[in-house]
């Protein structure tokens with residue numbers, strides 16, 4: 189299908205960051221050493237940094253990278269792999285692909301996800317997904333919320349700081365504390381839900397120490413949680429079936445959040461967490477509200493080709509945008525709980541079709557199929 193759509197086959201550069209083997213082994217041995225019960229009893233926020241660095245948590249593994257590469261090849265294109273390391277610019281400059289499929293999360297600094305798109309912009313090479321401004325704005329959770337607020341898209345009240353709070357905090361308790369510019373739930377542990385100023389300052393101090401960055405402190409939304417995959421551009425933006433993350437399925441003494449320990453330790457291929465429902469069992473009214481705020485957020489941030497948005501309701505079932513991922517995670521194996529591919533499968537779009545749809549969206553945006 190995609191072969192017919194793209195009249196000519198292209199030289200597609202493919203930019204990514206690959207998890208280092210040593211890190212994968214560390215994750216594996218940590219999972220083996222620590223059974224699920226042990227995690228329930230452990231204060232991970234305190235112990236975690238001694239056990240395992242989460243520095244590569246956002247990066248992809250070979251299985252995902254090969255699956256994306258295969259999907260692009262199946263559409264008839266040539267694929268040029270370009271690891272998003274310090275040599276990436278030179279490789280892009282010399283190879284000059286017709287277009288780049290970008291899924292590089294980057295390394296180092298708050299703008300790390302923008303590095304590759306910025307290089308591509310400078311080299312005038314077309315690429316999939318959002319531009320460096322949008323990606324940078326989404327990766328800074330407060331900048332993202334400022335834009336959403338300007339455009340009237342609901343999101344939880346917040347303030348940011350990198351020093352402890354002495355006066356009256358600008359949010360009510362319970363509040364939620366998280367690093368300002370991390371993803372993949374890095375730095376998000378059970379301890380992030382804080383009930384008083386002492387706990388708040390403990391978390392601000394931890395985030396400053398472990399991540400050398402500001403904290404964003406938000407009103408804690410205690411309602412249902414969803415994640416929403418969107419595809420396309422302009423009038424053709426498609427909201428895929430909404431995934432609910434059923435936080436009630438977590439251990440009873442866990443706070444209701446989709447934390448690092450839940451994402452990376454509880455939910456493994458061997459021990460799959462049964463907390464995802466797609467399509468979410470929600471009223472048409474709530475579905476309509478969620479779709480509307482997500483589409484408005486997509487437009488407000490000027491997202492291109494695809495993004496996944498996390499949404500949470502307050503106690504009155506009103507949905508708010510929690511955060512936006514313009515480079516969504518896409519694990520290919522259905523045994524892994526990866527929400528974008530899961531939502532795509534629900535409309536009959538398999539992994540190859542999903543990757544090809546994203547690529548074709550960018551090809552169309554740049555008018556490459558008309559050449």
Ligand SMILES: Nc1ncnc2c1ncn2[C@@H]1O[C@H](COP(=O)(O)OP(=O)(O)OP(=O)(O)O)[C@@H](O)[C@H]1O
Nearest residue numbers: 344364371372373374406407408409445446498511
């Ligand atoms: N204001 C909030 N109120 C309630 N829960 C929240 C709030 N902010 C975050 N959470 C919880 O923490 C989880 C992780 O937060 P968030 O999505 O901001 O982190 P992330 O690391 O960017 O996630 P991802 O892995 O999707 O990139 C959310 O899925 C949600 O369960």
Ligand SMILES: [Mg+2]
Nearest residue numbers: 372373498511
């Ligand atoms: Mg999230």
